[in-house]
Amino acid sequence: MASIEDIARDFTALLRAGEFETAGDRYWASDVTSIEPTALPGGIRATASGVDAARIKCRARFGGARIDEIGIDGPFVTGDQFVLFLDMVLVDPASGARQPFAEIALYTVRGGQIAEERYFYD
Template identity: 35%
Template sequence: MTTEQTAKDFVALLKEGKHEEAANRFNADDIASYENMPGPMAVCHGREAVRQKGEWWVAGHEVHDFSSEGPYLNGDQYAVRFHFDVTVKETGERRVMDEVGLYTVRNGKVVEERFFDERLRFRRPLRSPRTNDQAAPVRDPCLNRSGMDLGSPGARPWADRRSGPRECPG
């Protein structure tokens, strides 16, 4: 099976909500998985370890929305963009996260997956279940991911500078 067909079939299963089936069908026995996070699940080797990491993640989050885009192909690799809206069960914190998964394929199986994400984007102010008097930080909708102000024409080189500042999405 080609990388293109592997990628298309993998993403089709994800879009149908069949995450376990996608992993069972396409993960190699010796798969390596790398997450952008500290802790014991940051690096996993082997199909069973990756399965356990997935179970650990699902057990720790309430998923409100999930979507995927792609695949985007390049040689023996493909990327998939993921969007999550979740509540972290331990803290009650609601997060909207974007993540890119980069998958390497050999002989029709995923031998490596690497995840790149943007941490700590908050959807709206939330009360902490522990103190009920502290709101979680809210991401400024006028700032892009690198903190650049999108409300000023100078921050948007493609924009007509004569139009002045525009309203940022709320």
């Protein structure tokens, strides 16, 4: 089994490359829990459990905007967790408007997979 450092580095490399779904497919546990600070538009609850629910929540989170730029600091690993600091530019596909977005993401790894992801942002 890969070490948490290896998992964190590979997961982060996939995100930097824009391979968000691949990162989830490769590292999310089947019962992953994904937690936002608040509920999302469209009636999406703040906490999603399971890969399908987490995928739906992640898509709803940006409201259809695409990530045009991403900068990531980390991973910073301690115990069974790692943290990433993410700075992104989101682009609304309809208007082309660009909006900066920053967040902290905390990941908990169990059995070689991400069992929980928790996001912090305004």
